[in-house]
Each structure stands twice: as structure tokens, then as C-alpha cells.
Amino acid sequence: MNEKRLPQRLKTFDAIMSAFDRKEPFARFLGQYFKENKQMGSSDRRVASRLTYNFFRSGNAFQEFPVHQRLALGEFLCEEDSNFANLLFPELEGQVNESLENKIKFCEEHFDFNLESLFPLSDSVSDQIDKEAFFRSHFIQPDLFIRIHPGKEANVKVVLKNAKISFQELEENVLAFANGTKLDQVKEIQGKYEVQDYSSQLTSQLFKAEEGESWWDACAGSGGKSIPLMHQQPKVRLMVSDIRNSILRNLDERFTKAGISQYRRKVLDLTKENSILKEEFFDGIILDAPCSGSGTWGRTPEMLTNFDQDKLDHYSSLQKEILDNVIHHLKPGKPLIYITCSVYTQENEQVVQYLEEKGLKLEKMEYFKGYERKGDTLFAARLIK
Numbered sequence: 358m359n360e361k362r363l364p365q366r367l368k369t370f371d372a373i374m375s376a377f378d379r380k381e382p383f384a385r386f387l388g389q390y391f392k393e394n395k396q397m398g399s400s401d402r403r404v405a406s407r408l409t410y411n412f413f414r415s416g417n418a419f420q421e422f423p424v425h426q427r428l429a430l431g432e433f434l435c436e437e438d439s440n441f442a443n444l445l446f447p448e449l450e451g452q453v454n455e456s457l458e459n460k461i462k463f464c465e466e467h468f469d470f471n472l473e474s475l476f477p478l479s480d481s482v483s484d485q486i487d488k489e490a491f492f493r494s495h496f497i498q499p500d501l502f503i504r505i506h507p508g509k510e511a512n513v514k515v516v517l518k519n520a521k522i523s524f525q526e527l528e529e530n531v532l533a534f535a536n537g538t539k540l541d542q543v544k545e546i547q548g549k550y551e552v553q554d555y556s557s558q559l560t561s562q563l564f565k566a567e568e569g570e571s572w573w574d575a576c577a578g579s580g581g582k583s584i585p586l587m588h589q590q591p592k593v594r595l596m597v598s599d600i601r602n603s604i605l606r607n608l609d610e611r612f613t614k615a616g617i618s619q620y621r622r623k624v625l626d627l628t629k630e631n632s633i634l635k636e637e638f639f640d641g642i643i644l645d646a647p648c649s650g651s652g653t654w655g656r657t658p659e660m661l662t663n664f665d666q667d668k669l670d671h672y673s674s675l676q677k678e679i680l681d682n683v684i685h686h687l688k689p690g691k692p693l694i695y696i697t698c699s700v701y702t703q704e705n706e707q708v709v710q711y712l713e714e715k716g717l718k719l720e721k722m723e724y725f726k727g728y729e730r731k732g733d734t735l736f737a738a739r740l741i742k
Contacts, residue, residue, distance in 0.1 A: 367425060371424075374412070374424075383410075387409065408441070411428070411432050413661060416475035433464075448467065457497075461493070472489060473492060476491075478664070478665070482651075482700050486726070487726070494731070499554075500732060501538055501552065505530040505531070507530070513549050531558060533730075556735040557581060559735075563737050571639050573598070575642055576645050580597065580607075580615075583612075584612070584615050600624065639691070641687075642683055644679065644696065646696065648676065648698060650699065652698045669701060672704055687742045692740065695740065698734070722736070722737065722739070723736070
């Protein structure tokens with residue numbers, strides 16, 4: 358970065374951080390900010406995005422430093438080359454090209470840095486998580502993952518290769534890309550894949566639905582779990598629900614693109630007994646529960662400084678409240694698939710224990726460790742009523 362551009366870059370950074378009120382995800386806010394500031398060129402937007410995200414990635418660390426030095430330290434840890442870090446914090450000169458491991462050691466030795474200080478409530482993270490690897494992963498931008506619709510695999514890969522778009526093939530129908538890859542600009546593959554983190558895709562291994570069964574995706578959102586369920590077993594009788602009709606309209610669009618037409622949809626508040634369902638019972642229920650999202654904060658690092666014990670308590674109570682109402686509609690001997698994108702024991706293992714106390718039998722539970730592959734970390738459990 359040209360030293361003469363530094364004051365303007367900092368001014369833009371300060372303006373963005375001052376305007377961000379944390380009432381919405383930072384990505385959404387930043388997109389709107391750029392729309393309202395059309396004088397910013399593509400280079401300005403790219404640098405502003407990089408600086409703000411790298412600032413958030415240092416989480417709760419370096420709180421004793423002035424904001425611009427914290428920004429420099431975030432740049433230092435996240436980038437392989439950053440004149441910006443050197444210009445703002447001369448003590449970093451000659452270190453930015455080192456490995457992440459060496460840079461973390463440098464910060465420990467010179468800035469009293471502790472990796473665990475990055476993450477809120479680090480002591481509450483599950484013992485099943487490699488905390489050092491997980492915390493360190495927040496300095497690395499996650500990949501973009503897609504799941505290709507059945508029968509479209511060969512066509513999609515040929516089109517991508519012809520377009521000279523690099524990808525890693527994780528499974529026949531699962532591809533990984535560098536974050537920011539403009540797949541939406543490749544018109545020939547639109548409607549032939551779903552954007553979904555690999556760990557989220559792997560949770561579908563626990564479904565094991567059978568032909569003719571009735572399944573309920575209780576917190577369906579835009580259909581991220583229902584689509585793989587229907588691709589696994591197209592003859593499942595599916596009901597989807599969410600508290601937001603606007604989200605279910607998004608689900609309708611995604612289902613149409615995925616070739617799914619046979620399903621029911623309902624707007625339901627799962628914190629209340631659902632008289633609308635009366636005594637309807639299901640052969641399988643998927644509950645992708647509202648949660649802290651702590652396993653996905655590598656994508657939303659602004660959350661690292663916006664979470665506390667009260668919020669964790671709120672989510673774990675909400676999960677149990679929803680489960681109490683949902684499991685009433687599960688047939689005996691049939692599975693509940695409980696999923697979160699959290700790494701906190703209180704939202705995962707402790708909720709499973711609560712369900713066991715309710716009489717459900719744990720068949721399997723697992724953390725899908727995205728920090729091992731530049732992705733999200735999710736938890737899933739399969740319990741039998």
C-alpha cells in the first residue's frame with residue numbers, strides 16, 4: 358500500500374466502523390454501505406472489506422491497544438503480505454511474511470497475546486474441539502463450498518474447467534473454492550448446485566430416511582437440510598416449517614431449482630405448542646436449532662466481540678423449549694436429528710443429556726470439524742424416541 362494512501366484508507370475504515378451498529382450481520386451492512394457510497398471504486402471497496410474483516414478476526418485480543426494498532430495486528434496475523442501492518446505498526450516490520458504459527462509466537466512474546474483470548478467464553482468450548490486449531494482458524498478466510506445436484510456433476514465440472522475456475526473436489530458432488538469466487542457469473546451452472554458449507558452437508562449422513570416415511574424439517578430456513586434429505590430419499594413425505602414466511606418463500610425458490618415439488622410448508626412458532634399440527638406424528642424430525650452460531654464465526658468474525666454468557670444461556674434455554682414442543686410429534690422408535698452450528702458444550706452435549714433425561718436414546722453424536730478444512734464447525738446428534 359502506498360504510504361500516501363494510508364490516511365484515506367484509515368478514514369474509510371473509521372467511517373465504516375463508526376456506522377456499524379451491530380443490528381445486522383456485518384456482510385449485509387457493508388454491502389449496503391457500499392451502495393450508499395457509490396464514489397468508492399472497486400479497489401476502495403476491496404481494501405475496506407479486507408481491513409474491517411481482519412480487524413474483527415482478532416476478536417477479543419489486543420483490547421489494550423489503540424484501534425489502528427489493533428487493525429495492524431489483525432492485518433499482520435491474517436495476511437501473508439501487508440505493507441499496511443508495517444506502516445501502522447513499525448514493530449511488525451520483517452515479520453509479516455512469516456508463517457501464522459511464527460506470527461502467533463511473535464505476538465505472544467511481544468504483545469502479551471493469548472490465543473484463547475480471541476474467542477468469547479473459550480472455557481465453555483467443547484472438549485471434543487481442538488481449541489488451538491479452532492481458534493487459529495479464525496485468522497484464515499473460509500472456503501466456499503457447493504453441493505451439485507444429482508446427475509449434474511459432470512456438466513458442472515466441465516463448465517467450471519472451461520471457465521478456468523479452480524476448485525478442489527472433496528466428493529463427486531462436493532466442490533471447494535477460494536472465498537469470493539464469482540460462481541454466480543457462470544450462467545451455465547445456475548440452478549445445478551447449492552452453496553452450503555461442507556460440514557453442513559455432512560450432517561445429512563445422520564438422516565437415514567426410508568421410502569414413504571413422513572419427515573418434518575422443523576426449523577427449515579431456506580431448505581439447507583431438506584434438499585439433501587430429498588435427494589437422498591425422493592419418496593419421503595416432507596413437511597417444512599419456519600417462523601418466517603419470507604424465509605419459506607426463499608425455500609420455495611431453492612426447491613424449484615433443486616427439482617423438489619412434493620412437500621408441505623407451514624409458518625410455525627416452535628416456542629409454542631402447535632395446535633395447528635394437532636396429533637400429527639412423524640417418522641423423522643430434523644431440528645437445525647437456533648444457536649450462537651459460534652462454529653461459523655470464521656465467516657462472521659464481528660460476532661467474536663458480540664457474545665457473552667447471557668446470550669449463551671438464552672440459546673440453550675430456547676433450544677430446550679423448542680425441543681419440548683417438537684419431540685411430542687415424533688413417533689416412538691423414530692429419530693430426532695438435532696443440529697447446531699455451535700462449539701459450546703452448553704448448546705450441544707448438555708442439550709443431548711437433557712433429551713436423554715426426557716427418554717430419548719442417543720444413537721450417535723459428532724462434531725464436524727470445519728477448522729480442519731477451512732470451513733464451519735457443526736454439531737449433530739441422532740436420538741431415538
